[in-house]
Each structure stands twice: as structure tokens, then as C-alpha cells.
Amino acid sequence: MNPRKPFEGCTPKLALAFDVGITYSRVSYCILLPGEVPVISTVSRYPAQQCIEGEDKIPSILYYDQQHTVRAVGAEALQEHIIEQAEGENWTKLEWWKLHLYEDIPPLPRGLSAIQVLSDFMKYLFKCARNYIVESHASGASMWRSLESQIEFILTHPNRWEGPQQLQIRRAAELAALIPAGEGAQSRLHLLTEGEAILYFCMATTILASDTLSKIPILCSDDSDKHLTEEGCQGVAIIDAGVGTVDMSLYSMTFVPSLSVEEIAPAEYCLQGSVFVTHRAQLFLQRKLASSRYGAPEVVKQMADVFDKSTKLRFRNAGDPQYIKFGTLRDRDPQHDIRCGQLKIPGDEVAKFFEPSIEAIADIFAQQQRAASIPIKHAFLLGSFAASDYLFSRLQQHPKFSYVTLCRPVDHTRRAVADGAVSFYVHLASTRVAKLTYGIRCDVVFDSSRADHVSRENTKFLNLSGCWMLPNGFMSIVKKGTRVSEQHGFRSSYFVLGKSATECTSISIKIISYKGSLSDPSWMDFEPASFTEICVIFANTSNTATTLLPRTSPEGKAYYCVEFDVNLSFGLSELKAQISWLENVCIYPIPRL
Numbered sequence: 001m002n003p004r005k006p007f008e009g010c011t012p013k014l015a016l017a018f019d020v021g022i023t024y025s026r027v028s029y030c031i032l033l034p035g036e037v038p039v040i041s042t043v044s045r046y047p048a049q050q051c052i053e054g055e056d057k058i059p060s061i062l063y064y065d066q067q068h069t070v071r072a073v074g075a076e077a078l079q080e081h082i083i084e085q086a087e088g089e090n091w092t093k094l095e096w097w098k099l100h101l102y103e104d105i106p107p108l109p110r111g112l113s114a115i116q117v118l119s120d121f122m123k124y125l126f127k128c129a130r131n132y133i134v135e136s137h138a139s140g141a142s143m144w145r146s147l148e149s150q151i152e153f154i155l156t157h158p159n160r161w162e163g164p165q166q167l168q169i170r171r172a173a174e175l176a177a178l179i180p181a182g183e184g185a186q187s188r189l190h191l192l193t194e195g196e197a198i199l200y201f202c203m204a205t206t207i208l209a210s211d212t213l214s215k216i217p218i219l220c221s222d223d224s225d226k227h228l229t230e231e232g233c234q235g236v237a238i239i240d241a242g243v244g245t246v247d248m249s250l251y252s253m254t255f256v257p258s259l260s261v262e263e264i265a266p267a268e269y270c271l272q273g274s275v276f277v278t279h280r281a282q283l284f285l286q287r288k289l290a291s292s293r294y295g296a297p298e299v300v301k302q303m304a305d306v307f308d309k310s311t312k313l314r315f316r317n318a319g320d321p322q323y324i325k326f327g328t329l330r331d332r333d334p335q336h337d338i339r340c341g342q343l344k345i346p347g348d349e350v351a352k353f354f355e356p357s358i359e360a361i362a363d364i365f366a367q368q369q370r371a372a373s374i375p376i377k378h379a380f381l382l383g384s385f386a387a388s389d390y391l392f393s394r395l396q397q398h399p400k401f402s403y404v405t406l407c408r409p410v411d412h413t414r415r416a417v418a419d420g421a422v423s424f425y426v427h428l429a430s431t432r433v434a435k436l437t438y439g440i441r442c443d444v445v446f447d448s449s450r451a452d453h454v455s456r457e458n459t460k461f462l463n464l465s466g467c468w469m470l471p472n473g474f475m476s477i478v479k480k481g482t483r484v485s486e487q488h489g490f491r492s493s494y495f496v497l498g499k500s501a502t503e504c505t506s507i508s509i510k511i512i513s514y515k516g517s518l519s520d521p522s523w524m525d526f527e528p529a530s531f532t533e534i535c536v537i538f539a540n541t542s543n544t545a546t547t548l549l550p551r552t553s554p555e556g557k558a559y560y561c562v563e564f565d566v567n568l569s570f571g572l573s574e575l576k577a578q579i580s581w582l583e584n585v586c587i588y589p590i591p592r593l
Helices: 075-080 080-090 097-101 116-138 138-149 163-177 194-203 272-286 297-314 347-371 389-397 416-428
Strands: 013-020 024-032 041-044 062-064 071-074 092-094 153-159 188-193 219-223 226-228 233-241 246-254 262-268 324-327 342-345 378-382 405-407 430-433 437-445 468-478 483-485 489-498 506-514 531-540 558-570 573-580
Touching: 013 116, 013 138, 013 194, 013 416, 024 116, 024 194, 024 416, 041 416, 062 116, 071 075, 071 080, 071 116, 075 080, 075 430, 097 116, 097 163, 116 138, 116 163, 138 233, 138 573, 153 163, 153 194, 153 416, 163 188, 163 531, 188 483, 194 233, 194 246, 194 262, 194 378, 194 416, 233 347, 233 573, 246 347, 272 347, 297 324, 342 347, 378 389, 389 405, 405 489, 437 489, 468 489, 468 506, 468 558, 506 573, 531 573
Parallel strands: 013 153, 153 188, 233 378, 262 430, 378 405
Antiparallel strands: 013 024, 024 041, 062 071, 062 092, 219 226, 233 246, 246 262, 324 342, 430 483, 437 468, 437 506, 489 558, 506 531, 558 573
16 A cells, blocks of 8 residues: 555645754655655765765764854765864864753853754755755756745654754754744744654555555554554554664554554653663773773774774674774784784673663663553664664563564664655644643642642732732643644633733743653642743733723722633644633623632
8 A cells, every 4th residue: 555645735845854863864855746646755965975874864063163154064074184174273073962952961162052053054954955956856956946935844853852942943944044034934844753753754664554564453542431442553663763862652553544643652762872882882891901901092992983883783692702803913912802903702791781771672662551542563663773683683582572563664774764754744643642741830729628738838928819829830731641633722721910900911921841750740849840941922911901890809909800821732743832812802800719
């Protein structure tokens, strides 16, 4: 079965997907023509690309000079003359800079922000994509001119990134001139988690789209009563094992009457990617060679690099010794297992380098299985770490994967995210699960019968309406694990008080996410580190303020009240927030709030 249908749009479009990775980046695209089945292509030609392995990626590297001007990007930054010039002119080399959008790591050089770096890198990717498309298609230049105002951009990001990081990506896209400034152009910019992108890549391959898989009877959860029935649903796990992190997402797939996808558990991740295997190997080498003349830090680092690029990938069996070839035939130290320029390591020692990563992956898989609404029967291992045959075989044999069919799709280490992002735009996801709990800070009416209220009694205060209130309350609007879709929004009602009508002319509300373990958090002074401000929304209620009638507190003091709703909805991949209120309606006072 072909998962793609002819493009139903009325005008041609260009879908352009950027997979900006921590170490490497790719671009895929699709020219959408009315009535024709979309074909996804990959940009496979970049400047100076012969400097790196592979044909469809460039390293996520930039060189800046001392005036913070970009001097080299991608494969160009690996050229010998660039490296020499960078050293001579004291340029700054940036690697792993993407982590600055999320992780608390040492800051970038003064004067450079993560948004600026991302913007410069996306500007370079866009230039490379434009040149490739113009040069690779018949009448490419004229085709580009006709499509450049109709480009739909799909930008991927790690599963755990939320509102603040998504906002930074949008700002960077505007700064890179991918789209013009303004809310209207933002509709052509789509943000997507890497987990969803990978799923759509799998859907577009024969693995998930095959008739064999679609006919397997799997138990599926019914929304109305949560019982399990045979509905033709497939529980699928996507395991994106990369350099630094392993991200995991669970989905259900329904093939009848048509193919549909739904996220069934919040995405999770662990910091146990392939780089940590290399790190453990390097620590082993430091200890093993401490008393050897080969124990110098630069030699150990050289050995670790060789292990990372070859030994680690060759390793398949804990019973087979492994070798790190780092020197010449003259390099010998038999006491430390070095002969003919090679260091010998027992296979069972190499296996120990992998074990923490294997157990961490198994643990989060088991955790997500428990959170899923349907059984998981198929798991797909992708990403650069998935190239390890030992990792794949150990996970296949692991008890926590005993009831799961684990496999690696074709091109699992290459185009999955970029191609999948384009497939996402072609298919457009409809339903997903809230990864966090979202709500707002609020004051809570004091209730002396509740222990959590009594413990906070020393913080209570009298509000304008004459009610005793407690600060630091949290009101959930959307709870973690709730199924969400583009068509369905979530609404909760609130109010603000003022001593005069002029104090009610505007509303400012902070949307806050909660990532802790409580199913229904109530107080922001409990686990304060688990609460994060996502965004601030504003409303001009000056017209409504002119129609307000005063209310009277038990003490006889006048006050004014504006009632409003906070509305949360989920677009194709992002949270959207709005304030709604009644306008040009006279609100008559009630005795007391």
C-alpha cells in the first residue's frame, strides 16, 4: 500500500525540512504539485562536502571571527586552510551549540546568542538547499522563483523542547529571513518533534506501511470506556538513539478505514547516547594506561577517538577481544596489552561500556509501556547509535523487550528526521498527548478544613471582594497525558479584581508548565523547580472596563471584576494560548464572589 496520496492543494508548494542536529544536519524537501503523488528528496550536495563522510549531511559547525561575523559553516569549516586561518586569526569554533537553546552549559562567547547562531546556521542551510534545487531540477531557477513565496518550512527539535525553545526557533527563522516578520508568515513555519518526524519516516517506508503489519490484530483502547478491544491498532515505539540522548515516543497506528496516528504517552528521554559509551571507554583507558608511557592525555584522547569511530561500531560479541589501532608497528607495551600499534581490550570490558546505556533505554521503555493506553508490539531503533550491532542485539535479548518486535528501518542513521518531517507536512498529524501539565498561577480561597490550606495559613490575605485567599496556587488547564488535537481546545475561567474600572483595562497572564510527578499539582511552592513559565499572554480589556458596574465587599468597599477565560489549544506541533472575554455586554454585579 502507498501511504502517500496525490497532493490536493490548488497551487504548487515547496515543503522544506531542516533537521538541525547537535553534530550533523540535513535538509529534505518536496515539490508539491496539484494532483501528483509527492516525492521526497534530500539535499545531497554541499560546499566542500568531500571533507566528511556521507552525501546528505554537514557537520553542525560554525566559525566566527572576532567581530562575530560567520566565516565558515559545515563541511567548509573542516578544510585545512580554514582551520589554519582560524587559528591564525583567532576565530571562534562552535560545536554542540544547539544545546545552548535548552541545556544549562557554559555560555557562548560574549556577544553571541544561541538564537543568533541557529539563525546563521539555518540561513546557510537555506542557501545550500536553494542552490541544490536550482541546479538539480530542469528550469530550476524559474521554478524556485515561482515557489519561494510558497515555501512551507518544517523545523524539527528534540521531544523534550517546549514553548521557550520553540519560540527561540521561530525568532531564529525570522532572523534568518526564512519567513518575513509578522504573525501571518508564521503560519508557514511548522515545528515538529524529532520523534514524530521519525514515525512519519517509518510510515513512508515499507516497514510500517506493509500489508503484513497492518493486518496483525492488536488490542486497542477505546476512548469512551478505556476497555481493550480489537480495533486494528498498532502500538509502536520510536527509539531515537543519538550521540548525546536517546529519545522515546509511543504511538498508536490505525489502518482502517484509513491510516491515522496518535501519540499515546508523553515522550521521554535519557542522557545515554553513544558519546557516553565513548566516555566510559576513555575513563577505562586512563586507568589502564596510568602507569604506561602511552597514558598521556593526548594519546588517550587519540585512542578514544579511534574507539568512537571504528572499534565501537565493529563490536558485536562480548566474547571477542577488540583492538584500538592508534600507532605504528614500533609502538609496544606488552604489559599494557599494546603490540604493533594496537591496544587490545577484552570483549567483556567493552560490553561494560555499553551496559548503562542499554539499561537506561530498557528502563524508559518499560516506563512508557506502563503509561501507554495500548500494548506496544513493535519498536523501531533509529539514530546514529542504532548503527551499533551490539546495542541492537542486546536490546533484542533484553527481558524488557521480550514481548516486542524490535527492528531497524532502512537508512535508520541518515534521513529519518529530515524525510519524516516532510512526510509530516504531507500527511499532517491530527492527535497527540500533552507532554506536560499546563496551567496558570492563581490565588485560592482559604478553606480551614483542608490540611494543605492550614499549613499555609500564615500567607493568607484579604482580597478586594472580602475573601481570605492563599497565594501560589496552581490551576491546571491541560494535564499531562491528556489527548489533544488541532480541533479541540481547553478552556478555564478566571477573574481579576481592581479598586477602580481603570485598573481593569488590561489582563496579563503567565502560562506555566509543570514537569513533576504529581498528577494534579495544586501549589507552586511545592516542587518549585518543576514549574516553568512558557509564555505571557496579554489582553486589552479597556472596552469592557467601561461597562463594568461596581461590586461591594462585606466591608462596604467598592471593587470591580473582569471575568475571562484562558484557552489552550495544540496546533500541528505547538501549544497556543489565548484570552477570551465578553465585550460590549453590561455585567451586572452579583452579591459576592
